[in-house]
Amino acid sequence: MNRKSRHNTEGKLSAKRPYHHGDLRRALLDAGRELLEEKGADGFSLRACALRAGVSHAAPAHHFKDMKALFTALATEAFDLFGQALADARDESLTPKQQIVTSFRAYLGFARAHPAWFKLMFDSARLEWHDEVLKEAGAKAYEQLSLLSKPFIDSSGKPAPLIEMLVWSLPHGVAHLELAGQIGCDYAPISDQWLEDYLKLTAELLDRL
Amino acid sequence: MNRKSRHNTEGKLSAKRPYHHGDLRRALLDAGRELLEEKGADGFSLRACALRAGVSHAAPAHHFKDMKALFTALATEAFDLFGQALADARDESLTPKQQIVTSFRAYLGFARAHPAWFKLMFDSARLEWHDEVLKEAGAKAYEQLSLLSKPFIDSSGKPAPLIEMLVWSLPHGVAHLELAGQIGCDYAPISDQWLEDYLKLTAELLDRL
DNA sequence: AAGGAAAACTTGACAGTGACAAGATAAAAT
DNA sequence: ATTTTATCTTGTCACTGTCAAGTTTTCCTT
Numbered sequence: 001m002n003r004k005s006r007h008n009t010e011g012k013l014s015a016k017r018p019y020h021h022g023d024l025r026r027a028l029l030d031a032g033r034e035l036l037e038e039k040g041a042d043g044f045s046l047r048a049c050a051l052r053a054g055v056s057h058a059a060p061a062h063h064f065k066d067m068k069a070l071f072t073a074l075a076t077e078a079f080d081l082f083g084q085a086l087a088d089a090r091d092e093s094l095t096p097k098q099q100i101v102t103s104f105r106a107y108l109g110f111a112r113a114h115p116a117w118f119k120l121m122f123d124s125a126r127l128e129w130h131d132e133v134l135k136e137a138g139a140k141a142y143e144q145l146s147l148l149s150k151p152f153i154d155s156s157g158k159p160a161p162l163i164e165m166l167v168w169s170l171p172h173g174v175a176h177l178e179l180a181g182q183i184g185c186d187y188a189p190i191s192d193q194w195l196e197d198y199l200k201l202t203a204e205l206l207d208r209l
Numbered sequence: 210m211n212r213k214s215r216h217n218t219e220g221k222l223s224a225k226r227p228y229h230h231g232d233l234r235r236a237l238l239d240a241g242r243e244l245l246e247e248k249g250a251d252g253f254s255l256r257a258c259a260l261r262a263g264v265s266h267a268a269p270a271h272h273f274k275d276m277k278a279l280f281t282a283l284a285t286e287a288f289d290l291f292g293q294a295l296a297d298a299r300d301e302s303l304t305p306k307q308q309i310v311t312s313f314r315a316y317l318g319f320a321r322a323h324p325a326w327f328k329l330m331f332d333s334a335r336l337e338w339h340d341e342v343l344k345e346a347g348a349k350a351y352e353q354l355s356l357l358s359k360p361f362i363d364s365s366g367k368p369a370p371l372i373e374m375l376v377w378s379l380p381h382g383v384a385h386l387e388l389a390g391q392i393g394c395d396y397a398p399i400s401d402q403w404l405e406d407y408l409k410l411t412a413e414l415l416d417r418l
Numbered sequence: 419a420a421g422g423a424a425a426a427c428t429t430g431a432c433a434g435t436g437a438c439a440a441g442a443t444a445a446a447a448t
Numbered sequence: 449a450t451t452t453t454a455t456c457t458t459g460t461c462a463c464t465g466t467c468a469a470g471t472t473t474t475c476c477t478t
Contacts, residue, residue: 040334046436056457122389125249129390162406165383165392173378176385180331181338183374197371205414255465265428
């Protein structure tokens with residue numbers, strides 16, 4: 001996995017990378033992430049991605065059979081980081097209500113910090129959901145939501161899926177609506193203060209379950 | 210606006226449509242709607258749309274300057290029908306709580322009945338939100354949500370935007386998650402009974418505001 | 419009714435796309 | 449050292465959106 005080839009000390013490509021990239025898969029994912037943020041999923045191009053990674057237009061095919069496969073790999077990384085962000089937001093010393101505020105803030109924070117990734121994670125048409133790795137990353141992130149919901153499931157005695165969807169919808173609804181441009185621009189403006197009020201309100205509601 | 214040209218009684222195109230379509234804009238919107246449902250927004254093609262409408266590949270340009278413009282027009286129609294669906298769900302004889310159940314059912318019903326339209330409505334990258342007609346259609350639909358929220362704004366004394374976003378998030382979150390394939394397939398299965406339970410739960414929550 | 423302007427639709431072209439095939443090169447395995 | 453395999457390249461294909469230029473119809477003015 002050395003980045004420089006030991007052969008080809010002065011190859012025909014003057015002062016350029018060796019024929020073999022070393023870790024093209026990684027480079028493509030990095031380039032893809034950048035392009036996704038810059039151009040969005042529309043406007044994304046495999047060829048531009050290959051160019052940015054410094055390889056020819058057909059090189060990606062050896063690491064991702066499809067554009068869908070590349071997107072799937074990108075979404076997998078996104079779910080990993082998303083799940084990690086939610087896990088980091090957990091604090092056993094908090095009350096369930098306080099935990100909601102903290103976790104929802106992390107949920108919305110991730111969506112704002114990585115809008116392209118967030119959109120991709122829920123863009124079913126571009127992803128290969130049969131992929132086991134993606135499924136696992138998604139399930140792991142969902143686990144955090146499940147953990148977050150548990151106190152309210154126990155106290156209310158209602159079915160877990162019901163409460164989990166409620167807990168999921170509350171941050172996801174605003175997150176998606178904001179990224180869709182439905183919040184902030186027109187209709188109602190959104191401020192940091194507004195967001196905090198929303199978090200507090202949702203926590204209160206769940207606490208009254 | 211007559212559909213058949215009065216001239217060209219036996220034109221060179223044997224038994225075919227006249228040179229002028231009559232209402233190509235309408236035909237393109239209809240064909241576009243079908244294609245959107247069949248192929249999704251990815252996989253959609255202007256040329257395929259033109260072909261289905263029975264015109265040449267460059268004909269759409271005279272009615273929609275862009276692909277974005279066509280999508281914008283389609284989304285406008287979608288918002289119109291969406292707003293109408295929400296308006297139809299209104300019933301002055303219902304209590305605010307009952308009205309929530311009814312309207313949320315309509316919200317989710319629309320998303321399920323017209324998934325392609327619903328996705329397009331919130332696909333900001335594909336739409337031209339500077340378009341006044343689209344903005345107006347969106348605002349009109351939002352008005353229904355505003356109307357639905359009013360009783361809870363009054364009774365709780367909380368800021369309107371806050372409650373409106375809460376009321377919006379509750380059905381929108383599930384709707385989007387379901388269309389994103391996050392509900393139903395993996396994780397928690399979703400049934401009609403589940404949906405009704407969810408509606409009832411959200412209505413109770415809002416009633417306790 | 420006639421003729422000129424405008425609108426609606428056509429064909430043709432261009433650069434860019436994802437995907438595939440076949441060849442070149444480097445690394446790994448034997 | 450030789451063969452096999454993985455990696456990357458060039459070349460090509462059908463298809464895309466958009467623009468330009470030409471053709472056909474309708475509309476507007478007189």
